[in-house]
Amino acid sequence: MISTQAVEVENSGRQYLLLNQSRYANQQLLPLTAVVNSRDCLEIGGCDVTKLVEQYGSPLYILDEETLRRSCRQYRDALKRYYPGASQVLYASKAWSCLTVCALAFSEGLGIDVVSGGELYTSLQAGVSADKIYFHGNNKSLSELELAIASGCTIVVDNYLELQTLASITGKSTAPVRIMLRFTPGIECHTHEYIRTGHLDSKFGFDPNQLEQVFAYVLQQPALNCIGIHAHIGSQIFELQPHQDLADVMVEWLRIASSYGLPVKELNVGGGLGIRYTESDDPPSIDDWVKTVAEAIVVACQSQQLPLPKLLCEPGRSLVGPACVTAYTVGSRKEIPTVRTYLAVDGGMSDNPRPITYQSRYRAVVANRMSAPLLETVTIAGKHCESGDILIKDALLPKTEPGDILVVMGTGAYNYSMASNYNRLPRSAAVLVSNGEANLILQRETYQDLIRQDRLPERLLG
Numbered sequence: 001m002i003s004t005q006a007v008e009v010e011n012s013g014r015q016y017l018l019l020n021q022s023r024y025a026n027q028q029l030l031p032l033t034a035v036v037n038s039r040d041c042l043e044i045g046g047c048d049v050t051k052l053v054e055q056y057g058s059p060l061y062i063l064d065e066e067t068l069r070r071s072c073r074q075y076r077d078a079l080k081r082y083y084p085g086a087s088q089v090l091y092a093s094k095a096w097s098c099l100t101v102c103a104l105a106f107s108e109g110l111g112i113d114v115v116s117g118g119e120l121y122t123s124l125q126a127g128v129s130a131d132k133i134y135f136h137g138n139n140k141s142l143s144e145l146e147l148a149i150a151s152g153c154t155i156v157v158d159n160y161l162e163l164q165t166l167a168s169i170t171g172k173s174t175a176p177v178r179i180m181l182r183f184t185p186g187i188e189c190h191t192h193e194y195i196r197t198g199h200l201d202s203k204f205g206f207d208p209n210q211l212e213q214v215f216a217y218v219l220q221q222p223a224l225n226c227i228g229i230h231a232h233i234g235s236q237i238f239e240l241q242p243h244q245d246l247a248d249v250m251v252e253w254l255r256i257a258s259s260y261g262l263p264v265k266e267l268n269v270g271g272g273l274g275i276r277y278t279e280s281d282d283p284p285s286i287d288d289w290v291k292t293v294a295e296a297i298v299v300a301c302q303s304q305q306l307p308l309p310k311l312l313c314e315p316g317r318s319l320v321g322p323a324c325v326t327a328y329t330v331g332s333r334k335e336i337p338t339v340r341t342y343l344a345v346d347g348g349m350s351d352n353p354r355p356i357t358y359q360s361r362y363r364a365v366v367a368n369r370m371s372a373p374l375l376e377t378v379t380i381a382g383k384h385c386e387s388g389d390i391l392i393k394d395a396l397l398p399k400t401e402p403g404d405i406l407v408v409m410g411t412g413a414y415n416y417s418m419a420s421n422y423n424r425l426p427r428s429a430a431v432l433v434s435n436g437e438a439n440l441i442l443q444r445e446t447y448q449d450l451i452r453q454d455r456l457p458e459r460l461l462g
């Protein structure tokens with residue numbers, strides 16, 4: 001049987017999209033609202049993807065509002081369900097920092113984790129209230145710390161230099177500054193080494209062997225109000241055990257903090273839940289992840305006879321990753337007999353640097369011929385002057401022609417936020433789709449934008 005990209009079936013009045021013959025395996029690769037319309041085109045958020053490309057050009061990030069909102073609610077509601085104490089979900093905005101994504105997360109009751117003055121500024125401009133912003137970073141500059149203090153957000157302190165700097169600059173301010181302390185938990189997990197942060201050999205956080213010295217130091221600083229402890233073990237993690245272990249480790253820290261008389265009330269367990277990029281990925285659900293973490297903390301607190309802290313977590317990828325696809329226009333083709341066929345698209349490593357950076361795998365569909373039979377395996381190449389600029393090594397697709405619209409799935413996390421202007425490609429546009437409406441949320445850069453910061457010394461002018 002020839003497999004087709006999509007088959008529609010009616011199930012309880014809802015259209016399901018079946019890809020590559022495997023309904024459950026592949027449906028989850030596309031945003032929740034994805035359907036195939038009567039023109040055999042992919043529709044997301046009620047918008048025909050091919051029409052979006054006609055209107056906004058390509059490459060185009062297409063963000064499905066419903067999928068994003070739904071994952072925010074899943075985290076929030078699961079925490080309420082499984083954790084009897086107070087809780088707060090923060091969106092790790094490094095996954096995609098822009099006004100709309102921050103505003104959407106905030107409107108769902110989430111706070112925001114920021115890691116730079118730029119992300120902090122973006123969140124504030126998006127209308128996020130400072131008491132729901134947590135500022136991370138292993139080397140915050142003085143001006144970033146000053147901005148953080150002026151905004152009133154909580155600062156997640158990473159090292160002694162930062163503690164000393166804060167103590168010296170907050171001495172001048174009236175109210176003590178709210179801080180959390182980040183420790184390296186010493187937990188190994190199976191993910192790419194670049195996105196692993198929990199093992200002891202990590203640039204992030206205080207060494208947990210110095211826990212007591214750090215607590216003692218903080219206690220002597222009247223200008224610092226230490227409200228909590230933070231740790232994060234890594235990203236794109238499919239195992240639950242490391243998160244459970246982390247909960248135990250952190251509650252032990254909590255016990256030590258309280259023995260020092262440090263009024264630590266918040267525990268932030270970081271993010272890290274992986275998502276499905278291909279049919280072979282099988283991450284736990286948001287619900288399972290939250291249940292594991294919440295129950296582990298409850299049990300550990302009971303055994304240590306500690307009151308439940310306010311529980312914070314800060315997912316990024318699992319909130320925004322599955323909510324977005326990137327649409328490209330297919331261009332040139334190079335067939336190397338018995339070797340491979342390259343199919344080039346009009347973007348690549350500048351809009352999605354993950355394959356070249358982490359050997360990440362993606363899947364794609366041809367959005368203008370969703371039920372066409374899948375006839376060939378091709379390598380999707382970007383248009384950059386770099387042989388490694390390959391988006392997908394082996395993509396099973398229908399026969400394509402120049403002008404076809406190729407949609408790469410699961411591109412919401414760490415794509416736009418890591419995008420570059422390599423080869424002076426203008427950064428792509430992004431639209432938010434919902435109920436048949438599309439709103440431009442990031443304008444496509446122009447050639448003028450590319451040279452906006454350039455300065456040409458006068459002596460070089462002809």
Ligand code: LLP
Nearest residue numbers: 092232235236271272273314315316317414
């Ligand atoms: N909290 C902290 C302190 C983090 O460092 C991170 C991610 C998160 C939360 C969110 O983790 P998530 O839920 O998204 O896994 N650029 C890489 C990912 C780097 C992750 C950095 N930290 C990638 O494209 O895979």
